[in-house]
Amino acid sequence: MKRxxxxxxxxxxxxxxxxxFTITHGDYRAVITELGATLRSLTYRSADVIVxxxxxxVVPCCNGQLLIPFPNRIEAGTYVFRGKSYQLPIDEHDRxxxxxxxxxxxxxxxxxxxxxxxxxxxxxxxMVGYPFDVVVTSTCRLAGDGLHWSVSxxxxxxxxxxxxxxxHPWLANGFDGYGDAIDGQNAQCTASxxxxxxxxxxxNLIPTGTEPVDGTKYDLRTPTALTNQPFDDAWTxxxxxxxxxxxxxxSRPDGMRITVTxxxxxxxxxxxxxxxxxxxxxxxxxxxxxxxxxxxAFNTGRDxxxxxxxxxxxxxxxxxxxxxxxDQGRGxxx
Numbered sequence: 001m002k003r004x005x006x007x008x009x010x011x012x013x014x015x016x017x018x019x020x021f022t023i024t025h026g027d028y029r030a031v032i033t034e035l036g037a038t039l040r041s042l043t044y045r046s047a048d049v050i051v052x053x054x055x056x057x058v059v060p061c062c063n064g065q066l067l068i069p070f071p072n073r074i075e076a077g078t079y080v081f082r083g084k085s086y087q088l089p090i091d092e093h094d095r096x097x098x099x100x101x102x103x104x105x106x107x108x109x110x111x112x113x114x115x116x117x118x119x120x121x122x123x124x125x126x127m128v129g130y131p132f133d134v135v136v137t138s139t140c141r142l143a144g145d146g147l148h149w150s151v152s153x154x155x156x157x158x159x160x161x162x163x164x165x166x167x168h169p170w171l172a173n174g175f176d177g178y179g180d181a182i183d184g185q186n187a188q189c190t191a192s193x194x195x196x197x198x199x200x201x202x203x204n205l206i207p208t209g210t211e212p213v214d215g216t217k218y219d220l221r222t223p224t225a226l227t228n229q230p231f232d233d234a235w236t237x238x239x240x241x242x243x244x245x246x247x248x249x250x251s252r253p254d255g256m257r258i259t260v261t262x263x264x265x266x267x268x269x270x271x272x273x274x275x276x277x278x279x280x281x282x283x284x285x286x287x288x289x290x291x292x293x294x295x296x297a298f299n300t301g302r303d304x305x306x307x308x309x310x311x312x313x314x315x316x317x318x319x320x321x322x323x324x325x326x327d328q329g330r331g332x333x334x
Contacts, residue, residue, distance in 0.1 A: 015055030018107050025116040025142035036104035037120040037138040039064035039169065042147055044321035048172040049258055051283040060283050061274065062168040065104040066151065068136055069124065071166030072234075072270065072295035073097040075206045077129070079298035081162045082306075088129035095204040100168070102127070103136060117141040132161030134307065146259075146320025154312040163305040164293035165315060166270070169260070170283040174252040179279035183229055186273055186286055190223040190251045193269050195235035199294055206296050210236065220271075223251060226286065230275030234294040236268040236303075248288050261318040262290035267303040270294065290317055 018034025031041040031052075038059065041052040053060055077088040077098035088098035108120035119139040124132060133156045141148045155161050175185040197210045198218035213219040217228040218235065238246045247261040248269050260269075270289040274282045292315060293303035305313050 016057075017055050017059075019110070020055055021110070021113055021118040021120075023114070023116050023118055023140065023142050026144050028142045028147065030140060030142060030147055032118050032120070032140050034107050034110070034120070036106065037066050037108045037122070037140075038104060039140065039147075039149075039167075042169075042319060044256070045323075047174075047254075047256065047321075049256075049319060049321045051170040051172045051285050059104070060281055061170060061272075061277065061287070062100060062104070063170040063283055063287075065100070065168045066138055067100045067166045067168055067289075068103040068151070068153070068164075069130060069132075069134065069162065070098075070101045070164045070298055071168075071289065071291050071293070073099050073205060074298050075204070075296050079162070081298065082160055086129045086131075088127075095206075097204060097206070098129070101165075102130070108138070111137070116143070130161075132159070132307075133157035134161050134163070146318050149317040149319070150314065151317075152312055152314045153307060155307040155309050158309050160309065161307045162298050163307045163313060164291070164297045164303070166289045166291035167317060168287060168289050169319060170274075170285045170287045171250045171258050171260075172252075173285040174254040174256060175284055177284040179282060182282055182284050183273065183275055185284065186229065187225060187227045188253045189286065190225050190249075191220055191271065191286065191288065192223045192249045193220040193235050193271065193288070194239040194246055194248070195221070195237055195269060196239075197235065197237040199234040199236060199268070201233075201295070205232065207234070207294065207300065223249065226273060229273045231286075232270075232272045232275075234268050234270045234291070236294060238266065238268060240264055246290075248290070250286060250288060255323045257322050257324060259318070259320045259322075260288050260290055261320070263316045265292050265313070265315045266290045266317075267292060268294045 042049040108122045112119040139150045244264045250258045272287040297304045
């Protein structure tokens with residue numbers, strides 16, 4: 001007698017980064033993932049504005065991630081806020097730090113999806129190191145002038161919560177580089193960051209103080225060729241225009257100029273060239289990150305937002321691309 005045969009249903013799994021939300025408008029196309037409300041791809045006239053990655057890939061160097069409730073590092077993962085001590089998990093063991101918050105690790109809830117807009121939300125779980133009941137909404141909207149990214153956080157708890165945020169786009173340099181070759185390609189690009197002050201750090205990249213940028217390689221107030229790598233640094237005392245916006249600019253040899261703009265809540269920029277990174281984890285470009293506060297803000301209190309019960313804080317950002325002559329800058333290319 002033959003045994004009955006059974007066939008198992010084919011299981012189709014979603015991508016590791018969750019649902020993929022594609023939005024378009026004119027020359028722009030973006031893909032935002034359910035995991036972390038992360039910007040996985042942004043193109044302008046079919047050219048990459050950020051370095052893309054696959055839906056099943058490990059995110060390379062935080063590319064496109066939203067860093068909440070703190071960007072960069074917290075020394076030893078410990079902090080004191082309103083007289084209470086907290087211990088966060090250490091996830092950068094070689095430097096003994098907590099890094100880039102926790103929003104990027106979670107699957108977010110879809111609130112709204114339209115042709116040119118996606119809105120996602122995340123409620124912070126009750127964590128030992130961050131037990132605050134904060135609900136975050138991330139809205140990405142494409143328009144003729146780029147990707148508008150709005151992030152709001154509302155405190156639904158009964159005690160104040162520490163808050164800071166940033167986004168972490170790796171701006172594509174226009175090459176398809178790999179490993180150490182990327183440094184030479186980045187050197188053909190220029191960057192400008194409108195800030196008067198450079199943040200000094202120790203060996204663990206924890207801030208030790210600040211210094212004026214005047215006369216140093218950190219003076220990027222005019223477009224400057226990235227020949228003095230490495231950079232993994234923060235700048236503060238940023239300039240805001242009459243409308244309240246601050247803008248960093250990254251220009252490529254192929255003529256694309258990428259602007260990274262933030263509102264008055266943006267108090268600093270971080271830039272990382274990835275110099276010396278492992279070859280398999282070295283995006284072909286430069287990270288320029290607008291931040292409401294720089295590293296270790298939970299300890300220093302510098303630019304830290306104390307989100308009172310019932311209060312909401314908002315940050316508005318924009319990533320945009322245009323084609324035109326490259327700025328000459330100091331040692332720049334045209």
